[in-house]
Amino acid sequence: MSTSRAVPVTLAEIARLAGVGRAAVSNWRRRHPTFPERIAGTDVNPQFSMTDIEDWLRANKKLKKATEREWLWPRFEALGGRDETGVAVAEVGRTLAGRRDEGDVHLPDGARELITRAVELGQREGGAETFAFLLGRWLDVHVRQIATTPEPLAALMAELAMGVAGEGFGGVTVMDPACGTGHLLTAGAEVAKAVGAVTLLGGDRDPVLAALADARLRLAEGGGEQGLIDVRAGDSLRDDPFADDPADIVLCNPPFNERDWGYEELATDVRWSHGLPPRTEPELAWVQHCLSGLRPGGAAVLLLPPAVAARKAGRRIRGSLLRTGQLRAVVALPPGCAAPHSVSLHLWVLRAPMPGEETRMGGRLLVADAASRFPKREKEAAPPDWAAIGAFVREAFATADAAQAPAYVRQVPVIELLDDEVDLTPGRHIAPSPTDTAPRLAESWREFTSLAADVNRSAGLLAALELTAAEADTPTATTVAELARAGALTLRGGQQPPEEEIRTGPPSDGDIPLLTVPDLLVGGEPRGRLASDGKAAAEAVVAQPGDIVVVGVTRAFSAWVHEGPPTALGPQLHSVRVQPGQLDPWFLAGSLRAPANARQAGTHTTSSSRIDVRRLQVRQVPLGEQRRYGEAFRELASFERELRRAADIGADLVRDLGNELAAGRLVGGV
Known part of the structure; x- marks a missing residue:
């Protein structure tokens, strides 16, 4: 498994290849004089030749059954930076999918032999699985540079779009003008294939991402038949490659907060039927671009930052989307559903009108506040409960015309939204449900009461400490x-x-x-x-x-x-x-x-x-004296934590009780 140049691996990578913990590798290095010498890095953070490591593991009978994929990835990573490795991974996918007509692909030195090995492995173990492994590793390495849409969220967006779009498909065309590595197109293909033949159209200005998306879609089971997938590299806003190919559904997770989106050169573009997006509102340019790419009756679902629903600069475009009835729903997701994970991102659901369809000036906008329905608890690190979030959003759309909407869901009259702000943030238009607030208040009071008892206990112990009033001899x-x-x-x-x-x-x-x-x-x-x-x-x-x-x-x-x-x-x-x-x-x-x-x-x-x-x-001071003081310091730290937590819960109680009292829900007196 040698190559013309050494492939560096770290102690952690050696541990993964050998199927042991990193501490075991450190022990091998310390105890075995034959362990290979480092070729790079420092003595604390060394790097070794992967060929030397493999030979040593084999000679010492420590080469456990690691998958050949694991041995392949360090070689891909050694090809160069983000783009060099990404192009090579994309070429593996293209080749496994039978696409060898990309003669202009520039590959780094040594990549051809490695690609051939990966393809041979894919033919033995499954092409889609091998490509998915390499793509997953590549995305993990560059997670801060490349935004992806989590699979459960992508599936939910595709389902919403199919539900809102008009019926009567003979086949379904799914488009994503900022497709990245193809998460949304993959989800759209999976949902749409039940209706008929699927055509997938994707574009991305990053040619490496476009190549990876193309390979992924062609390898995905049920992702579309040959000739029905078209992914192109290019800036969809500045030069729309699918202007003459209307789609049935458009799914998009566009880039956020980009000022250089083409404001000057696109000032007179025909896509701005709701008004020229301000320079500071690139997301509204993507919204109108997606709408312009829909056939009549088609639907679009976009993942947007929450500021798009409220920024002053975009209020005229938001108002026009409401007046024409093209914006059908706004869903606030809990923080953590997608990058950036610290904010509550929004789903905007839009639909292109059918010919002769009247405007919906007297209509309503569906707003659903999943962020309030599933609040992120303090110190909670668990991933989103996608089953619960999906069920909540589906129920919100299923009961859109019902007389009684579920909690945290409301049909807001459009005329009510067309004020000076045109704020579409769901939480601004949904009052907390009494049936939900009461259990939360009860739980908060239980925790506050318990904390108050803990604070009193700590306070009693700390107040009882005897402190000398005279100056003592300082050790x-x-x-x-x-x-x-x-x-x-x-x-x-x-x-x-x-x-x-x-x-x-x-x-x-x-x-x-x-x-x-x-x-x-x-x-x-x-x-x-x-x-x-x-x-x-x-x-x-x-x-x-x-x-x-x-x-x-x-x-x-x-x-x-x-x-x-x-x-x-x-x-x-x-x-x-x-x-x-x-x-x-x-x-x-x-x-x-x-x-x-x-x-x-x-x-x-x-x-x-x-x-x-x-x-x-x-x-x-002596160790016994240290421990005596240590117990006091430990109690003081506990006292500090309890006070801070009690203050946080107290603030929540004041807010929730204030809302309930203002709503007139007090029974009896204080």
Whole structure:
């Protein structure tokens, strides 16, 4: 399995190839003098020749049954950057699909032989499966650069479009003008194939993504027959490749917040039937582009940022979409459904009018607030409950004409929306349901009551602590640096992983949370993650339960004993691991976080100044005395957490009770 040049692999990749944990590979390297020498990287984060590693694993009978796909991927990754690897993966898919007419494809050196091997593997193990594996690995590596639509969301969008579109199809044409790697077109083909023959039209300005989408669709089972798939590279807004090919349904997850979308050169374009989109409203350009690509009676579903529903600059276009009846529904999704995962994205459902169809000035807009129906709980890291979200959205559309709409669903009269703002945000037009608010209030009161009892208990213990009023003899102080030199603790500084290796979507099994200073400034929960088998995780500084985490920035300075899962630390975060026979972790953390300690170790210039963690001081006292103080520090930390949680729940109670009282639902007096 040799190649003309060495393919580098990290310790984490070796562990995956050998089917063991990374610690086992580190042990092999330490215990076996024959373990291959590194060819790149550092001694802490080394890289090895994959050929040498394979030979060593085989010679030492440690080569477990790993799939040949696993051995292929590092070779693809070694071809070059994002585009070089992507083009090679796309060529594998094209070849497996029988498309060898792409003579102008430029491949990196050494790619042809590798593609041939991948194709041979696909012919043995399944072409679609082999291509899906390579595409998935490529997307994982470049997750921060390429936005994808999760499969459950793509399926829901396709189902909504088919339900809203007019009937009488002899066949179905599905279009995505910003198709990426083909997630939405794949879902559209799956939903539409029950109606008849499917034609798939896709465009993307990134030729690598367009090539990957084309290969994916041709390999997908039931994705369309030969000749019924047309994916082209190009800017769909500036040069629409399918202007003369109307579609039955259009699905689109367009790029967000792009100012250079063609405002000047497209100012007189015939697609702007609802008005020229302002330069700051590129999403409304995509909305009108999708509408212009529909046949009469066709439907479009777009995934859009929530600001599109409310920004002042777009109110005239939103008003026109309402007056003509072409905008049929707006659905607010819970945060975490798609990138960017921190916001509640919206689904806009539109329909092109049939000839002679009257405007719907007296009509209604269906709004559904799944974001309020499925609120994201504090510290909740679980992926969205797609079964529940899908059932809620389907029920909202199924009961659109019913007299009694489900909770968090409403048919809003268009005339009610045509004010100075034309705000289409679902939450603005849906009052909380009393039947939903009452259980939530009851649960909040139970948790608040429990927290109040915990706060009272901690307060009683802390108030009972006896503090001397006289100045006591202060024991000799030492610094973190001196303790590290003495071997009483180990200090390690966090680092910034490569952007392309940070995941922000729903977590996968084995992902390692990544904590950064910005996370601490906006709530304290890690928003990013690292794949446990990736290079960044292998090189990261990971705080284990029982370690002390110290923040080295003045504005967020703190120190605490880490009690959560193993967590990777970003820049300006430090991990301190103590020797239990010499230091008590709670005593050390409480001593380090003292405000006076931070002042003497900081630079005192700005709120973003750094703190030299090595200069932080701690009193030198016997271990038994440390443990006595450590118990007090532990209780103080618990008291602080309980107070913060009680404040959060109290704010929720004030909001919900205020809404209920304002709605006149009080029975009796206070």
